[in-house]
Amino acid sequence: MASIVVDPSRMTIDPKASPCCHQDSGPETVAAMERELAQERTLLRRQFTVAAVLTSLVLLSSLGPMVGGHHRAFGPPWFSSPWTQLLLTTPVLFWCGRSFFTGAWSALRRHSADMNTLVAAGTGIAWLTSLMATVLPQVLVAEGLPVDVYYETAAVIITLVLLGRLLEARARGQTSEAIRRLLQLQPPTARVLRQGQPVQIPVALVAVGDQIMVRPGEKVPVDGVLEEGQSWVEEAMLTGEATPVAKAVGDPVIGASLNRSGSFTFRVTRVGGDTVLAQIVELVRQAQSSRTRVQRLADRVVGWFVPVVIALAVTAFVVWFLVSGNAVLAMLFLVSVLVIACPCALGLATPTSIMVASGKGAENGLIFRSAEGLETAGKLRTIVVDKTGTLTRGQPEVTHFERLPGGVLPAPTLLALTAALESRSEHPLAEAIVAYGRSQLQESELPSVEAFEAMAGRGVQGSIGGQQVRVGTPRWFEELGINTATLKPLVERLEGAACSVAVVVVDGRMEGCFGVADPLKPTSAAAIAALRRLGLEVVMLSGDARRTAEVVAAQVGIERVIAEVRPADKAAVVRQLQEKGEGPVAMVGDGINDAPALAQADVGIAMGTGTDVAIAASDITLISGNLAGVAAAIDLSRQTMANIRQNLFFAFAYNVAGIPIAAGLLFPLTGWLLNPMIAGAAMAFSSVSVVTNALRLRRFSPAPLPPASR
Amino acid sequence: MTCCTLALAATAPLWRTIDQPPALKLLVAAIGLAFIVGELWWFLAPHGSGVAARKGSDGRQEVTITVDGGYDPPRIQVVAGQPLRLTFHRIDPSSCVAQVIFPDFQRSLDLPLDASTSIDLLPKEPGLYPFHCGMNMVRGMLEVVAA
DSSP states (O other), rough: OOOOOGGGGGGOOGGOTTTOOOOOOOOHHHHHHHHHHHHHHHHHHHHHHHHHHHHHHHHHHHHHHGGGGGGOSSGGGGSSSSSHHHHHHHHIIITTHHHHHHHHHHHHHHOOOOOOHHHHHHHHHHHHHHHHHHHHHHHHHTTTTTOOOOHHHHHHHHHHHHHHHHHHHHHHHHHHHHHHHHTTOOEEEEEEEEEEEEEEEEEEOOTTOEEEEEOOTOOOSSSSEEEEEEEEEEEEEHOOOOOOEEEEEEEEEEEEEOOOOEEEEEEEEEEEGSHHHHHHHHHHHHHHHHOOOHHHHHHHHHHHHHHHHHHHHHHHHHHHHHOOHHHHHHHHHHHHHHHHHHHHHHHHHHHHHHHHHHHHHTTTTTTEEEHHHHHHTTTOEEEEEEEEIIIOOSOOEEEEEEEEEOOOHHHHHHHHHHHHHHHTTOOOOOOOHHHHHHHSSSSSOOOEEEEEEEEEEEEEEEEEETTTEEEHHHHHHTTTTTOOOGGGGHHHHHHHHHEEEEEEEEETTTEEEEEEOOOOOOTTHHHHHHHHHTTTTTEEEEESHHHHHHHHHHHOOOOEEESSSGGGHHHHHHHHHHTTTSSSSSOOOSSSSHHHHHHHHHHEEOOSSSOOOOTOSSEEEEETOHHHHHHHHHHHHHHHHHHHHHHHHHHHHHHHHHHHHTTTTTTTHOOBOOOHHHHHHHHHHHHHHHHHHGOOOOOOOOOOOOOOOO | HHHHHBOOOOOOOOOOOOOOOOOOHHHHHHHHHHHHHHHHHHSSSSSSOOEEOOEEESSSSSEEEEESEEEESSSEEEEEHHHHHHHEEEOOGGGGEEEEGOOOOOOOEOOOTEEEEEEOOOSSSEEEEEEEEEESSSSEEEEEEEE
16 A cells, blocks of 8 residues: 655755755755764763773672672672672763663653663663662561672663664764765865856855856866866766766756866756755655655554563563562563563664665665665566667667669759758657758758648658658558559668668659668667566567567567557556566656656656656666666665565564563573573664664675676 | 573572462562553553644644654644644754654654754645654654644
8 A cells, every 4th residue: 555645746845935944955964963973972982981891890899799609709898799889880870871761761751662761671670679689688688589789780781782872873874874975976166157257156156047167177066058168077976877978068967977078168057956966865865764665564563562572571570470489580581571672673674774775876876766666676577668768769860871773863962852851840750860961961951841741650741842752651652652662672671670761752753761760778788688687577668660679679688579559558568567467567768758657667767867867757767877777776676675684684583582581481491591681782782783784785886787698 | 501601590599489478479460460551551552632733824834843852742733735844843962863754755854953953744635644763763643634
């Protein structure tokens, strides 16, 4: 069930609407949070150090009486006195560990219980029992119980939990590293042209419409369009593509990309929260604050967990008291259960992995919009790939032109006539022919066309300088009664090369023939091979004729083709695959006319264009527009989900295995009971192991593309 | 055995059965049971309905939440379909509460210490929308009711 009923796109923050409140995720807030985290670490380290020193003394002090059951004093008698231990332990609990007690108290007032509750209750009870044994030992003696104190237990638990928190705070700083690194990509200042003079100003003051100069080796400060000069720009930090991109007048440049060779001037089109970089940061943050389905379940469990654990701990106490009549023993079980059950690791298990993974994805140009997308991507079985713009460049080019036998017009005249006629058409193939014609002709003037007419699915016709010119499919000319038999071998050859064929007929004579194809992206074949290696069924979707589509599919190594699909039917094709049980199905498309299909798919993957990041219908955006990113995203998802499963195992194993042992279920069988100190250590290290395991994901790097299968 | 150095060895005099009067056993059991019932009621039973948001001048619903070991008020009642601004004032130094997450809205907010930070949301559908700290130990509830 989709539980997100609120459209996140409608809930944008408008910084202008509330200037009073800092609600941006800009570098200042991040820096402030960093400072705070550092301060907390310093305090934690101080508390831990003090706790460790005092606790060692308490342990030494308590060691004496425990050796061999003899009261062999360690040091002078006063050192092993319970009063000394009381003196040493009290500051450990109420100074070093005061946050557990204050946290537990304020949670209690609000009817909630958390890890502080468990730690405070566990150590507090151990301390109180010991206090009673110290102040009123005669009560225990009268009961025939040993006058033992458990100060060292309380002190060791506090120290270990503090150590766990310290390690965790250190590790948590590293999980948000990706966002910090992204924010640091933006240079602090920009060289703006003011009355023709370059002036260095802070980036925050740059406005849309400003002209900015960028020298070699400098970073582009914000987004814009190049106006003067040319250069090679490295966009790897945003798109994950290592190769520098050529930039000439009119090309978009992206803020935070690195200018390699030339100097250029560009006009600013987007600043602040509108820039590509800001959008990426926002999307990564969104993904990090969303929850996987697994996590939602874990969240619900956590709410019940602490109160239930308290109930279990009290039950253990009562049962052991009834069985043994030994209040001290029962108290030890109570403390163990409270301490081992801290659900801290459970709460950390998924979010830390998601944090690291979505940041890692962003570094590689893979933007996950939600944790659910990240979760589902790894389970995909079928990938539907749209042909145009995904496998191919999406811009048809003339790959073949020849004059036909029997034609009388010289090639330049023929090209001029064809280009002139096609310049009136809006068909994508026409655009390719016009571009080709213009590039071959010297003069840019094309003859004027009269009586232009477009025949849907057939071609176009018009009159140029008294000649009747037609450009269209061979089938159309067959219908018009022109003998196209001589064309057959050529048409077959062109179609075999995935070309669309356009024949030019002037005054009833066949004059020339064009082959127009949408060239494949260089990485397509290798990317498909990578997907197949991951065990996925790849289906190509195309609006082209079956023959053309099959040729393209064969070139990239796809066996299953669904051709002649109108754009509006793409979503239906995805749904059919889902209904046939081939799911989960991913749809890879350009995000514009594929939007319904992207939304229908279990995972919608949009090919970014470099400047458009927030493609609404998609779950994953590949900023580079490189299909190889799909395999990388799936790979990352699988590794992340494996990581989350390991984390949940760590978290649950400690709790599920720990609670029964702590409650003393094994005691009658083995004669062991879990020392509350060991329970404290187990709890602390379950959190640490979860965070450390999540940090392993930082080593993720996309597998290199395999050689194309053909 | 190493296990035994980790776990307390079950040696006398700690592990000793003591005969307790049945009345005391009964008393301990009764107190334990009462404690469990009371504790579960205190933590899990619903306690009052949410604090209603106040109406701002421009029709926006506004709530200020103090972050101090928990969210105060922890349960907020707002009306569906109207923009909502939540302002968090954090006075709790623990870094656990330095971030607040609205999972259903896919939004998170960093809360600097001793400062007020706002987030704007548009709750569309009536229902319960929990929010919580980065580790999900501190929780609050947004109760969206039909207009």
